[in-house]
Amino acid sequence: MSDGFGKGCHLHLIDGSAFIFRAYHALPPLTRKSDGLPVGAVAGFCNMLWKYVTDERGSDAPTHAAVIFDHSSKTFRNDIYNAYKANRPEPPEDLRPQFPLTRDATRAFNIACIETQGYEADDIIAALSCKARDAGGAVTIISSDKDLMQLVGDGVQMLDPIKGKPIDRDEVFEKFGVWPDRVVDVQALAGDAVDNVPGAPGIGIKTAAQLITEYGDLETLLARAGEIKQPKRRQTLIDHAEQIRISKRLVELDCNTPLDFTLDSLEVKAPDAAQLLGFLSEMEFRTLTVRVAEKLGAKAPPVVSAPVRDAPAVPDLPPIDRAAYETITDGAGLDRWIQMIRDAGQMAIDTETTGLDEMQADLAGICLAVAPGRACYIPVGHVAGGDDLFGQSAPVAGQLPLADVLAALKPLLEDPAILKIGQNLKYDWKMLARHGIHMAPLADTMLMSYALNAGTHNHGMDELAERYLGHKCIAIKELIGSGKSQINFAQVPIDKAAPYAAEDADVTLRLFQHFAPLLPVERVTTVYETTECPIVPVLAEMEMAGIRIDAEVLRRMSGAFAQKMAALEDEIYALAGQKFTIGSPKQLGEILFDKMGMTGGKTGKTGAFSTSADVLEDLAAEGHDLPARILDWRQISKLKSTYTDALPTFVNPDTGRVHTSYSIAGAQTGRLASTDPNLQNIPVRTEEGRRIREAFIAAEGHRLVSLDYSQIELRILAHVADIPALKQAFREGIDIHAMTASQMFGVPVEGMDPMIRRRAKAINFGVIYGISSFGLSRNLRIPRAEAQDFIDTYFQRFPEIRAYMDRTIADAKSDGSVRTLFGRRINTPGINQSGPAAGGARRAAINAPIQGAAADIIRRAMIRMPAAIAHLPARMLLQVHDELVFEVREDAVDDLITVARAVMENAAEPAVKLSVPLVVDAGTGMNWAEAH
């Protein structure tokens, strides 16, 4: 062949079997809708291949590629050692039929698909690597299997497909303690429980590496085993020499595995659109089919029936056609649309504005849609491109006046018989509220997706459109650019803006039609109707109210902090013996650990030293001064940059107040999140930090009132896990942590050692988070075994908690989701993973119903609050997860506390009758520090 494999070529070898198992464990057990064929692993496999194929690699792109599979479980290694891989469990029932399908998938992607009877994939990969390397080419093995690491080096590298991280000689050395050419020796000694490679009993990787390093290689070691000093180790090696040699043959990969094809035949070919799409649609992978079709510029074949959860069959809709949208520039056109909306009884609406801060942005236009494909754009604020000499831009001619448009739409927008459909309607609600329009009733596609899909994916419109409509929206960047040259939406020419804007309304309407029927099917209608939608106007009003800030106080604090930091910096440089960037963990780590030789481990990921407060506190406790000063500096620096410096920049010049924005669908559990600025993490735990709250002040003649739920998550735990001891303690109003300590350690509550109570408190919190002995030991700085003892005692004393945890995990596994008391669903797609990720998914699943129920309760309180306090000169300003902050005229403080407390304490009812009381603590003052 003229262009045969050789120098300059790059061969990619994909470990297909590993892909399959990873896909199987990462995904819920999907089945093909039409016949129930299990296809979850195939789906994951295809997604991974597609991601691999579309990955941009530039000059590193492969010229040749193959996916290699294990042919069967019996290989030549079983002739060497018949127990080889004997304790491997059989593959799960529903995975087996998927093996041949993954081969079909590989061929459909037009990638060479290789397997050989009697050999493992690893052997074929080894043979191909050797052959390609000898021909002068480069090889990348896409796998993280440690058994393949012996092949690394000399033009052969590995690539971890999950982390996307190359594995080179250094990584291999880190793992095995020897270079790749001696890896088999170490493996032969250490053995492998998973593959049932015996090795030498009692010798692990560490010892093996040490021995090999000392003696050079395995044969030398075995020959000179008699010289080993440690008697036990010496005897082991002598007694098991044969077993070790067999082990080596088991782990050693053979470059001479027969291959019945040439390297040239592995040349990379573009996928054949028809073949690939045919396969994907036959598997009924709707989303992927659409995505692939789009990328290949082909028409997606119809997918007859779609996978269940992800994408139910979409009714026949006209395709999205941006040319079909109208631009409304005259009164007659507007009237016609108003009539259409009245006839339809619903409208999708989206406002286009000059910025993202809805407190300050101006309206550029409004888009409406009444049916899929029927959408319009009403420009009202577009201006000519460039600014004139005075920084003013001239309005573009031919637009309807803003006031006229709003006057015409107001009756519709406030008509209780017309449903307003939007994506993130809080934004549009606030824009319109500034013009005196109070939209109702509302339907929000973002919140529908949140009710259905929390935990599965995010809920931005572009993502939803791609996922559920198979449509890629115009990116806003294409219109307004990005970075320094970014313009605002009003400066976009109307003919460019209209298709983008109208498309948003069209897409929103289509998403609404997609989601609306799913809410009852998935039993999330109640959550959506009672805790998602009604919170929109409540939050909008809170955000518009804002909170008053004393910027002068903050500025003074900044000045004081700056002085303190300067002094600390001098001290730090002196202690370190040099100047450096204190804020750089990298430089700090080098100084502490390399230069000054303090002891502290590296972290896994980047290999950098950890300099977190945890580590520095330990060092400080050992008597080092530098880490202690660094901790001081960090604390001040944080307070200054994040709070005292930043907060004044958020003061709105028109209102003189700070207006945060709450994201309703941001957190997976139902909690809100606060941004721009985040007012949910204002310091409180240290005295110095707490003083920042003094700058949050009430308006003239007013007070701030803070009401917060006491121990709400533990109370919920007591209720849902049905723990009699805990419930009774809450009913009797006794100190819950002291009670726990008393039960665990058998000491009386009276006169308890605070240390013991602290431990019980840590365990109580640990339970909510899905406790582990490791976490508890770190938190309490006690040995792991001791932490484990505490946990054992705790579970013994409160067995209901263990039962609750097991139940929750089982639910998550069988349903793919967990629910709160109020029916909120949080999906748990990672729960069936294996490996380290599984632990995290399990803890998240345990925590979600508890944190989520607390979030539901305070949401319910917030929704009822405006009506409950309407008769009082008071308004709700902030929410901090279990706390509500109000601004009240000073003569109405007591009334407000009485009313608001009642609303909060009864918020679970009537939906849920809790078996423990909810208790709300109140505080009041001129500022937030006093009130909290």
Next chain:
DNA sequence: ACGCTCACG
């Protein structure tokens, strides 16, 4: 853009 660190519940 990403990781580290740290503020909150």
Next chain:
DNA sequence: GACGTACGTGAGCGTA
């Protein structure tokens, strides 16, 4: 038998 671990967030900084 090892893995890496408390749950949920957002912001500022340094580094790439």
